[in-house]
Amino acid sequence: MTDGFTYRWPRPALTVDVALFGLQAGQLSVLLIRRRLPPFEGWWALPGGFVRLDEGLEWAARRELEEEAGVRPAWIEQIGAFGAPGRDPRERVVSVAWWALLRADEHAPVAASDASEVRWHPVASLPALAFDHATMVTAALHRLRQRAWESAIGAELLGEQFTLGELQTVQESLLGHPLDKRNFRRRMNESGLLVEAGEARSEGPGRPARLFRLGDRMRGAPLGSTRENE
Amino acid sequence: MTDGFTYRWPRPALTVDVALFGLQAGQLSVLLIRRRLPPFEGWWALPGGFVRLDEGLEWAARRELEEEAGVRPAWIEQIGAFGAPGRDPRERVVSVAWWALLRADEHAPVAASDASEVRWHPVASLPALAFDHATMVTAALHRLRQRAWESAIGAELLGEQFTLGELQTVQESLLGHPLDKRNFRRRMNESGLLVEAGEARSEGPGRPARLFRLGDRMRGAPLGSTRENE
DNA sequence: TCAAAAGTGTTCTTGATACACCCATGC
DNA sequence: GCATGGGTGTATCAAGAACACTTTTGA
Numbered sequence: 001m002t003d004g005f006t007y008r009w010p011r012p013a014l015t016v017d018v019a020l021f022g023l024q025a026g027q028l029s030v031l032l033i034r035r036r037l038p039p040f041e042g043w044w045a046l047p048g049g050f051v052r053l054d055e056g057l058e059w060a061a062r063r064e065l066e067e068e069a070g071v072r073p074a075w076i077e078q079i080g081a082f083g084a085p086g087r088d089p090r091e092r093v094v095s096v097a098w099w100a101l102l103r104a105d106e107h108a109p110v111a112a113s114d115a116s117e118v119r120w121h122p123v124a125s126l127p128a129l130a131f132d133h134a135t136m137v138t139a140a141l142h143r144l145r146q147r148a149w150e151s152a153i154g155a156e157l158l159g160e161q162f163t164l165g166e167l168q169t170v171q172e173s174l175l176g177h178p179l180d181k182r183n184f185r186r187r188m189n190e191s192g193l194l195v196e197a198g199e200a201r202s203e204g205p206g207r208p209a210r211l212f213r214l215g216d217r218m219r220g221a222p223l224g225s226t227r228e229n230e
Numbered sequence: 231m232t233d234g235f236t237y238r239w240p241r242p243a244l245t246v247d248v249a250l251f252g253l254q255a256g257q258l259s260v261l262l263i264r265r266r267l268p269p270f271e272g273w274w275a276l277p278g279g280f281v282r283l284d285e286g287l288e289w290a291a292r293r294e295l296e297e298e299a300g301v302r303p304a305w306i307e308q309i310g311a312f313g314a315p316g317r318d319p320r321e322r323v324v325s326v327a328w329w330a331l332l333r334a335d336e337h338a339p340v341a342a343s344d345a346s347e348v349r350w351h352p353v354a355s356l357p358a359l360a361f362d363h364a365t366m367v368t369a370a371l372h373r374l375r376q377r378a379w380e381s382a383i384g385a386e387l388l389g390e391q392f393t394l395g396e397l398q399t400v401q402e403s404l405l406g407h408p409l410d411k412r413n414f415r416r417r418m419n420e421s422g423l424l425v426e427a428g429e430a431r432s433e434g435p436g437r438p439a440r441l442f443r444l445g446d447r448m449r450g451a452p453l454g455s456t457r458e459n460e
Numbered sequence: 461t462c463a464a465a466a467g468t469g470t471t472c473t474t475g476a477t478a479c480a481c482c483c484a485t486g487c
Numbered sequence: 488g489c490a491t492g493g494g495t496g497t498a499t500c501a502a503g504a505a506c507a508c509t510t511t512t513g514a
Contacts, residue, residue, distance in 0.1 A: 010283050014242050014324055053240050053322050057313040081311040081326040083287040092283050094244055094326075096311040165465070182468070183504065206465030207511035395492070412495070413477065436492030437484035467510070474503080483494070 012083070012092040016061040017048030017133065019097065019140035020073060021174075022104030023157055027122040028173050029104065030137055032129070033068055033115035039089045040130035044121070046137070048095065049114070061098045069118045070110035073100035074156065077147075079139050087132045095131075099140035101156045148174040152193050155214050161197050163209035164188060193217060242313070242322040246291040247278030247363065249327065249370035250303060251404075252334030253387055257352040258403050259334065260367055262359070263298055263345035269319045270360035274351070276367070278325065279344070291328045299348045300340035303330035304386065307377075309369050317362045325361075329370035331386045378404040382423050385444050391427050393439035394418060418442075 020031040032044040047068040051060040058076060065071050076098045083094035109118040121127065123141060126134070147153050154170035155162065168184050188194055194212040202208030250261040262274040277298040281290040288306060295301050306328045313324035339348040351357065353371060356364070377383050384400035385392065398414050418424055424442040432438030 009280070011241055012244050012281055012283060014244060050239065051242055051313070051324070053242060054315055056315055057311060057324065078310055080308055081287060083281070083326070085284055085286055094281070094287065096313070096324075163466085180504070180506085181466090182506085185467080186469095187503090200466095202512065204465085205463065205513050207467075209466060393493085410477070410479085411493095412479085415494080416496095417476090430493095432485065434492080435486050435490065437494075439493055461514105463514085464512085465510100466512095468508090470506090472503100472505080475501090477500075478498085479496105481495090483492105485491085485493095487488105487490085 012094045013088075014051045015048055015093055015095040016051055016057060016064060017046040017095050017097050017131075017136060018061050018065055018076065019046055019079075019099045019137050020065065020069070020071065020102055021099065021123075021140070021144055022102045022120060023170065023173055024104050024120045024122065026169070026173055027124065028176065029120035029122045030126070031069055031071070031102075031109055032119060032121050032127075033111065034117035034119075035130060036114050036116040043130040044127045045130035046097075046133045047115070047118075051096075057096050058098070061096075065100075068112060068115045070108075070112060071102055073102045076100040077143070079136065079143060082132055082136060084132070095136075097136040097140065099143055101144070101153065103157050145175055152188065152191065155194075161201075161211040161213050163201065163211060165209055167212070188212075242324045243318075244281045245278055245323055245325040246281055246287060246294060247276040247325050247327050247361075247366055248291050248295055248306065249276055249309075249329045249367050250295065250299070250301065250332055251329065251353075251370070251374055252332045252350060253400065253403050254334050254350045254352065256399070256403055257354065258406065259350035259352045260356070261299055261301070261332075261339055262349060262351050262357075264347040264349075265360060266344050266346040272346075273360040274357045275360035276327075276363045277345070277348075281326075287326050288328070291326075295330075298342060298345045300338075300342060301332055303332045306330040307373070309366065309373060312362055312366060314362070325366075327366040327370065329373060331374070331383065333387050375405055382418065382421065385424075391431075391441040391443050393431065393441060395439055397442070 022029055022031065031047065033047050035041055035043050035045050047064055049064045049068070051057060055063065057078070061076055062072065065073065077100070079097040079099055081094060081096050085092055087093065104120055111118040123137070126137065129137065148171060152167065152171065154174050155167055157170050158166055164185055167188070168179055168181065171184070172178050193215055195215045197211045197213040200208040200210050252259055252261065261277065263277050265271055265273050265275050277294050279294045279298070281287060285293065287308070291306055292302065295303070307330070309327040309329055311324060311326050315322055317323065334350055353367070356367065359367065378401060382397065382401060384404050385397055387400050388396055394415055397418070398409055398411065402408050423445055425445045427441045427443040430438040430440050
């Protein structure tokens with residue numbers, strides 16, 4: 001620390017960036033905005049922007065999501081700070097990266113603010129990204145898969161009630177590989193994360209499936225989330 | 231993003247703080263400095279300070295360790311960004327926290343810069359800490375134990391060569407609980423992290439122990455370290 | 461009656477844990 | 488010869504992975 005009071009030297013700028021994941025036609029996708037301004041004008045980038053003086057980091061991330069894409073995920077989790085000098089060609093900018101999940105169909109993203117376009121892009125075929133956002137996406141994806149494995153977080157992408165088949169399909173999309181049906185169902189039953197909800201549902205051909213919803217243990221945040229950081 | 235060029239609004243200050251762990255008389259300890267200046271004058275705190283415009287986050291953390299305590303750990307790993315408004319009573323300060331390990335005996339820490347005193351404190355009995363540094367220590371400790379479990383990181387606290395008994399003792403100190411000797415040795419052998427090095431060593435009573443050193447797979451950073459951030 | 465999805469158990473492998481005795485050396 | 492730390496093997500348990508058939512419904 002320096003003078004014991006206010007620090008007046010030039011300081012790095014501070015931003016937040018969010019890797020927001022969702023499913024589009026069963027494909028795990030990230031929400032990207034097309035930048036309307038330099039640097040990287042016209043490039044795809046994660047939604048994000050400068051942190052205001054009076055707002056928490058998580059709030060800043062949520063505000064940017066709302067402003068640039070018009071979406072409000074239920075929770076977000078921090079990935080870490082990215083601050084290599086030169087990651088922003090204008091000046092020194094340190095960015096705190098976050099990730100979140102959203103039902104892609106529920107809130108249609110709307111381009112606004114500094115974004116000329118907003119779109120879901122399958123993670124399997126991302127365009128070149130501005131700044132070091134590709135690195136952030138990789139890190140976020142890693143975390144997403146960890147969480148998906150340990151806590152059936154895919155349920156966040158379904159309605160209030162869902163069948164085990166639906167949940168399995170979503171989890172497979174998140175994890176990027178197929179799961180064994182019997183093992184999956186056993187794990188779900190034994191985990192205690194789900195509770196049976198209402199009647200069996202039958203739509204289309206085939207035997208009607210029982211419905212489940214998330215139990216209280218898994219509301220609002222990924223299980224295992226440390227919440228250590230602001 | 232905002233104007234496409236330089237951003238001139240008031241911005242949060244950015245600091246780094248480091249939880250540096252070591253062993254003191256077999257006790258897992260954190261290096262703390264006593265603050266010479268307000269706020270929290272006279273309180274114990276993690277070494278840390280403001281990030282300069284042209285330096286990477288990791289560099290800043292290393293520089294502060296050097297300036298305030300005169301120590302240079304081999305590697306450091308990021309924990310995350312802490313940025314709740316109000317965590318610093320002066321003004322808005324966002325801090326990126328790091329952790330590291332150091333042979334406590336090798337480099338005697340030296341008070342300097344803003345620190346009026348520097349000391350190792352056993353994590354089992356920490357004093358009240360300035361800012362939100364207690365939260366950072368908790369998070370760092372969590373990460374340390376994860377890494378210790380998955381990769382015998384305790385070897386960093388020993389010399390170039392060491393015996394399995396020494397390594398086990400150190401790992402137990404880091405993890406905070408005893409390990410089974412036979413299981414520990416089997417895991418080490420099967421892990422491939424260690425290579426046998428030189429002759430058996432005999433000092434004091436008892437059968438001489440074989441010496442090992444870290445294999446190439448575990449040089450310079452904790453295994454499983456993501457290196458995703460700066 | 462057939463197409464389609466739901467539902468259900470067992471075996472095997474792997475990694476973690478628990479546990480007790482003999483070995484080589486210095487004093 | 489004894490105190491001290493080094494060194495070794497086996498049985499148990501839990502979690503994950505592999506694997507195939509019957510049930511219920513709509514069309």
